[in-house]
Every structure is written in structure tokens, then in C-alpha cells.
Amino acid sequence: MKNSSHLSDEALQSYLLKEIQDDSLIVEHLEACSKCQKRLEEYQVVIKNVQKIEPEGFTFDVSALVMNTVTVYEKRKSRRQEFAFWGVLILLVLGISFFSLPFLPAVFKLFFSGSGLITLLAIGVGLGVFLFLLTDIIRQNQVKEGKIFKNNLQPMS
Numbered sequence: 287m288k289n290s291s292h293l294s295d296e297a298l299q300s301y302l303l304k305e306i307q308d309d310s311l312i313v314e315h316l317e318a319c320s321k322c323q324k325r326l327e328e329y330q331v332v333i334k335n336v337q338k339i340e341p342e343g344f345t346f347d348v349s350a351l352v353m354n355t356v357t358v359y360e361k362r363k364s365r366r367q368e369f370a371f372w373g374v375l376i377l378l379v380l381g382i383s384f385f386s387l388p389f390l391p392a393v394f395k396l397f398f399s400g401s402g403l404i405t406l407l408a409i410g411v412g413l414g415v416f417l418f419l420l421t422d423i424i425r426q427n428q429v430k431e432g433k434i435f436k437n438n439l440q441p442m443s
């Protein structure tokens with residue numbers, strides 16, 4: 287077990303946190319492998335720094351795991367909300383088109399025979415509503431992304 291299989295990140299962390307009862311194999315590998323020794327020193331620094339910040343709190347591993355779960359949950363939640371939003375929107379459009387089907391010929395007549403002003407007005411209103419919805423979606427997404435980003439930074443700072 288010289289260079290064939292290096293110690294895993296989990297093994298190094300558990301060793302540093304003294305979670306392993308029989309660590310003779312790890313010690314043996316560390317004595318023979320400078321690469322893993324260096325990684326161990328890096329973990330030592332990280333764990334020391336985290337323990338300085340949270341003296342009686344969670345260990346590095348646990349808080350990272352919790353933050354990961356929170357992030358995944360937030361992402362999943364916002365994606366579900368997005369699906370629901372588009373679902374409702376499509377249903378609404380389909381419903382409106384279905385019920386307005388009998389009136390479509392009259393609407394078309396208005397567009398093509400009516401004055402250009404009414405056509406412009408209708409297009410303007412449509413564009414306005416579309417832009418309003420679009421900016422609203424983008425703003426909501428930015429708020430969500432901000433929350434997720436903040437959550438990601440917390441355990442590391």
C-alpha cells in the first residue's frame with residue numbers, strides 16, 4: 287500500500303478528528319507517503335481554522351454536509367416552483383385560447399380591417415405584459431440565487 291492506493295479524503299478527516307479506533311494502517315501509509323502527508327497537513331489547517339470559528343459547534347464535515355443539503359433543497363424547491371409557474375402559465379394560455387376560439391374570426395377581422403392604431407395598441411399591450419412577466423421572473427430568480435449563494439458561503443467564511 288505504497289503508492290497504489292492513497293488515503294481517501296474521508297479517511298484523512300476521520301483520522302484527524304480521531305474517529306478511527308485502529309488507525310495503524312493510516313499511520314503506516316502516512317509514514318511512507320509524502321503526498322498524503324501533505325494533504326493531511328492541509329486538512330489540519332482547515333480543521334483548526336474551522337474549530338477556531340466554531341469552538342463548540344459542528345465539525346467541518348457535518349456543517350458542510352448540512353449546508354450541502356440545504357443548498358440542494360433550495361435548488362429543488364425553486365425548480366419545482368418554476369415548473370408550477372410554467373404549468374399554470376401554459377394551462378392559462380391554453381384555456382384562454384380554447385374559450386376565445388369562437389371569437390377568433392372577429393378578432394382577426396378587427397386586426398386586419400380595423401385601424402392601424404388598434405393593432406399597434408394591442409401589440410403594445412401584449413409586449414408590455416410579456417416584458418413585465420419576464421422581468422418579474424428574472425428578479426425572482428436573482429433573489430433565489432442570492433439566497434443560495436449566501437448559504438454556500440457561510441460555512442467556509
Ligand SMILES: [Zn+2]
Nearest residue numbers: 292293319322
Ligand atoms: Zn498516499
